[in-house]
Each structure stands twice: as C-alpha cells, then as structure tokens.
Amino acid sequence: MGAISSTLSKHCRALEQPDPLTVYLAVFILVGVLVSYLPQHIKIIQYGTSEGLSPWWVLLGGLSSIAAIGNILTLPASRADMACCKEISGGACAAALLGVAQIGLQWACFMFSVMLFLIFFPTAPDLDISSSIASITSSPPPKRRDAIIVGSTTLCALLVVGITSIALVAAWPHHTQYWANFLGSIAGLLAAVQYVPQIWYTYRLGDVKSLSVITMLIQVPGAFLFSFSLWLRVGWGGWSTWLVYVVTGILQGILLAMAISYYVVSRRATREQVEAEEEEEVGNNDDILCASAAADGALLDTDMDERSPLLQNGSMKSKRNESTMRSTSTNRQFGMLYAATPPEQDSDRSSRFGG
Template identity: 30%
Template sequence: MNVKCPSDFMSPDLHHEYRIALVNMDDLGITTGIILGLGSVLSYLPQVLKLFKRRSVLGINFIFIFFCTLNQFFAAANALILNLPKTIACAQVGFGKCYSSLLAMLQITGLWVMFFPVPLLFILFHNNYESIKSRRQSKREQKKYKLYAFMYALIVLDVVVVALIATVSISIQGPCSVIARTLAQILGVVSGIIVLFQWLPQIYSTYRFKGAGSISVITLAVQAPGGFINVAFMIFISKEKFSTWFSFFVNTIQVIILFTMIIYYHLKSKIKMKNKKKYSIDLKENEPLISNKNINNNVNNSKNQKYV
C-alpha cells in the first residue's frame, strides 16, 4: 500500500524511499551534533543534583517549571513525529548511516526526558511538604500544594493523550499520517508560544529573591551560549523545521536574561559583603587601645592609692 507524506516532506510513495529523508552530514557536523546533544542533555544534571542535595526549591517558581516541562514535551513530540520517516529509514540503511540525521531529534527528546522529573522533585522537596502532610499548615498553603500536584497531573495527562493520538493515527495512516503530522505542527506552534513567556515567572521570582536560590548556575552557564549554537546546528546542518528550532531560539534569549540577573545579584551581594567586612575592620582599627572606661578606672584607682 502506497503512503504519501504531506507536501512539506519529500513525498516518498513507497516504504523503501523513506531513505531520501536522511540529511547528508560531514564528520564535522556529526561531531558538532554529538557534542551539542550531550552537552544540552547533561546541562540539566547539575540542576537535578542540586535539588537532591539541597532538598529545597527556594527561589524556584513552579509556574515556570510547569510551562517549561510542557514546552519540552511539545518540542519532543514535534521532533519525534516529523522525524519518523528518518527513523524508519534506519531500518533500511542501518543506524550507522542514519544516526546523524536523528541527532537533533535525540537531543530534543533527551532534554525532555532529563527535565521531566523536575516538577515531581519540586513537589517532593517543597519547603512546606512535611507540615502540609501533617495538616499543620494554613489552608492557603494546602491549596497551593494541591494546585502544584494537579498541574503535574495535567503534564502527565498531556503526554498520554498526545502519545495516544499519534500512535493510533500512525497505526491507521502510516508513518506519514496527516493527523499525526498536523498534531506535530500544532504542538510546535504551541511550544513556540509557551516559550515566549515560560521564563517570565522565574525571572520575576529571581528579581524578588535577589539570588539564585536552588537554581543551578552551572546549568544556565552551559545553556546560555550553547543555545545559540544548538539553533545554528538545527537550521544549517540538521535542516530542522522552523516549528522545531524557533522555541529553542526564544528559550535561549530568556536563559541569558535570567543568567545575567543571577550573576548581577551574586556580584552585588559579594561587593556588599566585602564592604561590610571592610567597614567592620575599619571600626576595629579606629578603636582606642584603652577605652574611656578603663581610663576612668585607672584615674580612680590612682586617687584611692593617693589617700591610702
């Protein structure tokens, strides 16, 4: 049975023609893609480890985590569906000849997998978790905690619904399912919309907190410059669709803003502590060797000795 793909693909008519979807990439491009992929995925590791180490989410905004998790999933679903013909081509030519065409997809999917546990960790390590469990916390805090749990359930539900629609449509219409690819385009657009404001809650929280808190500076330091390199790789080397790389471009801009704010507050705090320490030292240096109280005591002792 012949299966045609939408016009935005190369319209292979037969299964064995899916190989034309593969992107030719030289050794430099492959090496760059592997390095960028590993760097991007591992950049979230310091954040996860910091949450485990501190067991605190101080300074982290859950609304940001919610939107970021949704954005990561929508981007991953977009890449997985649109790159399905390339994945099928691997069965024809072998993984050794096709993996370079899947680097961007593997990177985007890896980012989602790495970030997916973060909202759950936020709920588990929420500062008021124990007191909420024991019902000693205010009703307001209990409602807030329940809201976080509900939003996390929405994330899981989104994953299940999208996976179900894509699986059923692909099973019926084949790898180039119009329904699945339309869904992928919609998810890509939604991802691009979400990324426009997903960092704003965290930027606001950092502005109020005046510091990094439980946010990993190492993660931001890697993602800030690496984001632009990733976007360039997706556009010029991996030849990804606009709906795939646009969200990463906007995301990088906001990461740089947040990273700059944290560095600014860190330097400001360091200068303030340095000036405070210097002021304390100056006060000690200006103190007299003998205080007025000691002088008066010595004078009184001398008078007493005189009249003895």
C-alpha cells in the first residue's frame, strides 16, 4: 500500500507543474469542440429535419465516441490523474484532466447530434414521391428502419461499454489496461472510416442539406490541431494515437470541399433562377402594357365612330331649328301687321262714309 502511495505521489508531483503550451492548447481545443458542434445542432433544429446526414455516419460516430469515452475513463493513467486531484492544487488538477474533458465533451456533443438525428429524422414520403426523389437525386429516400437501427445500436453500445467499464474498474482495477486498449482501437478504427459513408451519401445526394458547413470549417483544422496536441504528449512513438485524427481530418476535408462546391453551385442556380424570373416578369409587364395600349386605342376608335353620326344628326337638327325659328319670326311679323288695323274700326269707317 505504501508503494502504491509513493508511486501515486511521484506521478502527482509531475502534474503540479503543467506545461503552459500544452495547457493553453488543450483549453483552446476544448472550447473549439464545443463551438464546432453548435452550428450543426442549430442547423438541424432550425431546418426541422436531419435530412442530409448519413445514418451510417451518425452510427459510426456515436459508437466511436462511446468507445473513446470508455477508453479515457478506464485508462489507468487517466484514473491516476483523477486520483491526484486529492493531492495537488485545483488548477493543476484541472490542467491534468483537460484530456478527459476533451473526450467527454466531444462524446456529449456527438450524443446530442445523435439525439437530434433521431428526433428530427425525415418522415418517409409517399411511394410515388420516393421514386421521383430517388430518380432525381440518385439517393434512396430515408427509411424509418435506419433511425431504429441507429438508436438501438447506440443505446446498446452505451450500456455494454458503461456496465463493463464500471464492473472492471470495481472488480479488477489493475486489469483495465487491456479493456482500455481495446476500446481505444475500436474508437480509432471507427473514427478513421466514419466520414467515408457520409462522403458517399453527400455525393449521391448532391447537396449538404442539414449538414453544417460551418461545423466542418472548424473541425477540419481542429482535427489536425488535436493530433498535434496528442503528438506533443506521446511523440512519434505514439503514432497510433494521433494518426487516426490526421486521417479523420483528411476525410473531413474532402467532405468540406464537396460541401463548398455544392453550396457554390446551389447559390449560382438560385441566382440564375431569380434573374430568369425577373426577366419573365419584365416581359409579362411589357406584354400587359402593349395589350393595354392596344385596348385603349381600339376603345378610342370606337368612341369616335359612335360620336360621328351624333354630330351629323346634331348639325341637321340645328339647321332645322334655325329654319323653323326664321319662319316663326316671319309669321309673327305678318300677324302684327294685320293686327295693327282692327276689324271694328274698319267697319265703322265704312258705315260712316256710307251714311
């Protein structure tokens, strides 16, 4: 027991003076892991669908993260670092556990991605629509069976790794190295091939859909930076630890290049469509103006044709009225002339001269 205590104290003394470069780099990576996953989570929630995410990519990533968290928690060196927190200061303890925090945060973020993938899994369309989608995109439509496989397999793996790790640490704490090595190998292998199905799926789909380009922009350089931080810890002799993340960064870089190219093509097609719609709208407006002008001209001609006989009839009526007025005035003058000598006076004059 005293030998174990002295060994533990010696290990803890090495952790009391952490390397500043390693600590700053680990903190930067820790923050980068959290920030890199946020755009992916937000995009799935905003779009309301996880369309564009390959079920195999989600499954392999989930299994890899589960194996990685099991590896870091059962590794004897990690458990020794945790035990040293009883002897060293809080800052030194936090620095010593930054590696555990990185793997743990990455596991939590990817598990949340798996949960969003299952919650917002695209509903299977009708048969006719599915056939048309498959013919256009050359990609099979999503199936509910894929979501069931991803969810059930991830849950089973989480239970198996969790229960086995707890049992080994509790019953055989000195024999957990083999289990940790096994989990580390599984995590590295799955992480190395994780992006292969997503690359193929995106290529067949021809679009990124709900796959976040911003997340990949952060994670591609982050993978190489993370491998560099591991290289600082284990050197060239631990190539099996950091080489996995180099391969992951290369594959994710290929996926990022595809996503950017599809994004550029999509923006160009959208811009051309908008320009075509604007030109069509301008042409329709010109046709409407021409038709309106023609209709106004025809209406004006019709109005002139209708007014012409009315004007002729009006002039004839005015001439008739003038002649009528002239005849009326002439008759009135003759009437006044005859009315100037009353008949009674004429009879008196004739009787007077006769008498």
